[in-house]
Amino acid sequence: MTGATLLRRIAPQLLTLAAVIVLVSIYYPAFYQIVYVNDRLVGIPIDVIKRGAPVALLAIGMTLVIATRGIDLSVGAVMAICGASAAWSIDQGYGIGAALGLAGAAGLVCGLWNGVLVAFFGIQPIVATLILMVAGRGIAQLITGGTILTFDSDTFSFLGSGTLLGVPVPTVIWILTGIGFGLLVRRTALGLLVESIGVNLRASTLAGINSRVLLVAVYMGSGFCAALAGVIATADIRGADANNAGLWLELDAILAVVIGGNSLLGGRFSILASLLGAMIIQTINTGILLAGFPSEFNLVIKAVLVIVILVLQSPRIVPYLELLTTRRQRVKAPATKMEAGK
Amino acid sequence: QTIGFSQIGSESGWRAAETTVTMNEAKERGIDLRFSDAQQRQENQIAALRSFIAQGVDAILVAPVVATGWDSVLEEAAEAEIPVVLLDRMVDSSPDLYLTAVGSDLVHEGRVAGEWLVSAVNGEECRVVELQGTTGSSPAIDRKKGFEEGIAGADNIEIVRSQTGDFTRTRGKEVMESFLQAENGGADICALYAHNDDMAVGAIQAIKEAGLKPGEDILVVSIDAVPDIFQALAAGEANATVELTPNMAGPAFDALEAFFADGTMPEKFIQTESKLYTQADDPAGEYEARKDLGY
Amino acid sequence: MLLSTRDLTKSFPGTLALDRVSFDLKAGEVHALLGENGAGKSTLIKCLTGAYRRDSGDILFEGEPVFPQSTLEAQAIGIGTVYQEVNLLPNLTVAENLTLGHQPTRFGMIRPRATQALAQEMLAGYGLDIDVRRPLESYSVAVQQIVAIARAVHLSGRVLILDEPTASLDAREVQMLFDVVRDLRVRGLGIIFISHFLDQVFEISDSLTILRNGRHIATHPAADVDRMQLITLMLGRELAEETAVRHRPEVTGTSADAIRFTGVGRRGRIAPFDLTVRKGEVIGMAGLLGSGRTESAEVLFGAVASDSGTVEDASGPVDLRNPRSAIAAGFAFAPEDRKTDGIIAELSVRENIILALQARQGWARPIPQAEQQRMANDYIARLDIRTPDAEKPVGLLSGGNQQKVILARWLATNPRFLILDEPTRGIDVGAHAEILRLIEDVVAQGMSILVISSELEELVAVSHRVIVVRDRQHVSELTGDDVSPDTILRAIAAPHTTLEAAE
């Protein structure tokens, strides 16, 4: 993608993010303040990019899954499993390397499970991942024994609350993961192949794409991202909370992907745009906390903001907005679903 | 004897401990305990109670997820002559419909916490931030109400920010971080009141990461008395916690035994103690005593 | 005038699909709409029926301007349409498909019996004896097409529009359709007929309208133009040389470098058969609809794994477990149903062209952008694919151009054995000749080709030998002088062939 087309692709997300920030700073004018104290950057924007880490990570994997016309409802539960595995192995004294390895492996295995159900057993993605969504928390609790499994390891908790050059480590992790996945899919042909199976699985298989293996790989990627998110969540509170880690985060992740302008019907995707979507959601969440409304208003505010964003980004509205903003020639509306499509 | 136990879920360490303690108590007494986890949903609990009745158990323990909505199923149990004992939370139904209720008074817990804070600040100006439990849950509502009652007389104490932390560590930490941001890096906060210890533990980390000393710069008071908060108390990072004992089943089984033996009707409400623990109450020892209870 | 358009204009991003087109349809005439792939025929139809919103211009129905916003409204006026590509709803029963929107009801409840009776009645006259209670998807494409026609005919009180209705019909069914059309013409309906089969056009039409690049070129009474004139009008130039019906001698090349299929087949789909494919050979495959030609092709390509037999070439056994291994072995397969099996609608023309090559190279070795661009532009030029640029999503191309993109995809892999299932279906005369020439070219370079086609002339023109398939069995192989439309027809015509679809 050239710079211009990339910018055109993510422009709606950038505008939305800007708008949300402006909105928040109306209620909380000190929003932009960032100071450098105790070797770390402190400020609301820093909070946002730190707190947004789990959703951002989940959104990376979710983007790929959704690009294949799937959905992964299990990521929250997978976070819990991986966090619990990591905490367990630290607790057993196996050290941080083993903990990370175990968490990563657990995430990959969960992804493998989902992927096999979808690709080889032909179970519909929502149902296939619903199974792990339900059972996964049970597995996580099995590991923690139902308690919040706490541990004492400063190296491990560094992953959750440490900083690198003043930047929170979770932020560094999601940005690096985003870049890593971005390069992986765009510098190789993976991105094209994923988009292809998302649009037309049958035709792609006939064109020689190994769609089953690719599907499994995509779900494993999602599992791996969930593992990273789970590690961060666990390290952050120095304990594995099997019940609450990542609870309902799958919905936020899906929302992030959609706000990122990716179609739930599969096909074209942009990880960068999903990450922006995740930041939009986190800005809303943080903004609600800062604004100081009674907490019973939280959901309604979030719902209304999300609806407004979605309406403004909807394929039916975007062309009009583009006409308003760029009054030059008639621009292509990439998001427009083709009329003659399926 | 077969006794059915309908538990709310396993959403917190405290509840896991309650489950463990109940199972242990049952085992000690040779009771065949049928356990059912309702995954936080009342409809599952009602269905479980109905199944217990259909199965013909001798008695039912239930930790109701919410106070309302129990009338008809309790009536069914009464018709089937199965005594029901409520654990740790109350219901709105007529007391005739259950044998007894074992629990603590949630409002009272909040009040104890509030009163502690009043005495701790000793008349100085104090801006308090509050971490609420899950919006709409009865502990969140009652503990908020109790705390407000506890500080009602003290004009020097004011709740400046109150948000839900969903009873979890993660959210406790996250919300505390934004409180700290919003209150001048935490300099304007004098105390934290958390509806449970888990949120307090998360918040303590947030306070530490912001470069402040929890327990000194910001007073921390919370409820439940789970093991981890005693560690914090021992380290001087928390100041007080109000105990909610997980052993509700012991008194319940006692009452049931007496009832089965000679029909003794227990009191309608068996209140457990809401003991206040501070740094002075041998937190290290308390931690050791609790750490294996399944919290 | 029954139905007219005045200066109808419709543009899509990057394409002016209709440029001030005026068109008149009289009552009681069959009016053929002709043009190359992408000329705008389907678009014109869709504007007429409200499926697309026109940019400007008028539509007049009996002189009154009308503004159909949806097919529903068009139906209310009495316009029945068979759209190109859009079949019916495969998940509904035949009866439901036929009666959708006008089911007989009582007190708001559908009467199943009456619905079925109505459906039977609608199908009467098409020689179709099927169970209307079964889902449409259990019947072959041809049956589905006839059902679509029956539905449109029933809905067309005043106007009937047929967009390439005969593409998947055999000669007998075409005649049946024409009988119905003639009958409707007598009853005073106006009928718009689109087809790339010029013989059919001349057989049934009263007048012809030719579109080119979205513009109205000419309208003539059918009797006034001849074939060559018509082609010249459509293409805007003379067709260099119309492929003559001729047949070539059998390739007697060494069978050493041949691919030998022995006893491959699939239970319930195609009986085991033998086939030897020599280098530089074109094998035709003929048969009625539903005879099992597609099934043969699928087995040959590994799209459906064979459950018997062996495949070998000079270097030993060939692995054909799935399309991927077949492609690795140098096979290629352009399927018959391009919409579900061929195109990746949302991806660009470029990406569709390089897809198979990329899949074969593996994900880790992406084809460089510049190379992709070069390849795409090369094939767009070579196959004359009508698209504003290589980045247009292929789903937005016209039907025939999509077919060419699929062809380009497989040529790009430079296969040694190319299977083409109905490669010229829905393709205009110009492109038709182009594709036949292309086949000649690649065969000259040593590629082997299997062509499945319902057009016997075409088969005879390109094939060295022809395999005839009947009732899911390979019944005969015609070589040398036996390859002629006549002999093929005789081989196909088995005593008991009926149109009834198999179980």
Add this chain to the structure above:
Amino acid sequence: MNIRALPLYATIAIFLLAYLVCYLQFPAMLSTRVIGNLLTDNAYLGIVAVGMTVVIISGGIDLSVGSVIAFSGVFIAVLLRETGLHPLAVFALLLAITTLFGAAMGGMIHLLAMPPFIVTLAGMFLARGAGYMLTIDSVPIDHAFYETMQRAYYLMPGKGRLTLLGGTMVASVILGMILLHRTKFGTNVYALGGGEATARLMGVAVGRTTVLIYAFSGLMAGLAGIVFSVYTSAGYPLATVGVELNAIAAVVIGGTLLTGGSGYMFGTLIGVLTMGLIQTYIVFDGTLSSWWTKIVIGALLLMFILLQKGLLRLRLSH
């Protein structure tokens, strides 16, 4: 035999088989009590699943229903507490609101061409948020009419109760069957599920149908809310979290394809009863810890779906 009905037959067979297995282990499972409970306890789920079935067959999904049930309970409870309205009047008002709510979601889905998953997800937040705004307490409902409704049951031999709620569910399923299989609207729903573009070209009024589908789902969610409020005689904004997923699971177990276009209303009833059966079995067993409960539910869900797939493949290959 009708090929399309195969998943339905598979579902029924599996349900009966599972019931037999349960019965062999716990004979009390066949008592009228358990059967009565199965209907009553799953009444709200069954009703909401009727709406969900229509939505899913049309190729959509409705994630808002769980929240709408909770909102309904709160709305009824608060209105009964604050005003002197008769419950029936409140019900009418509520059903109007939830139907409009559903219609609004359907309208957004159609007009803005947005995926149902996302629109109804926002609806889910909105409905629960609206519940919170009414009250965060659980509000008891104390009304003679509610008592009457709760006491309206037929005592079967063996003390099993055939309740008004269970009856309402069965009636809803029958209504759903008629709507889906016997009306033009129903055929349009299948048509949409078969392919929206094609359906449009065949003259289906896609917009109107979409709005009606989600309105119907909203109506059923409202009705489920009423049933739930009778069931618990209270309104509670935190109630029925995640019920939408149960409903989807029930519909899928009932043999309806999530991709739309195929399925039967009766299958959904079986799906709901199957879910209830799993729940009952776990309670009867009574030895599963909290976490094993979750794992077992997941495993059983998987087993049902695989069995169904297996049976289908078996039948189709013959």
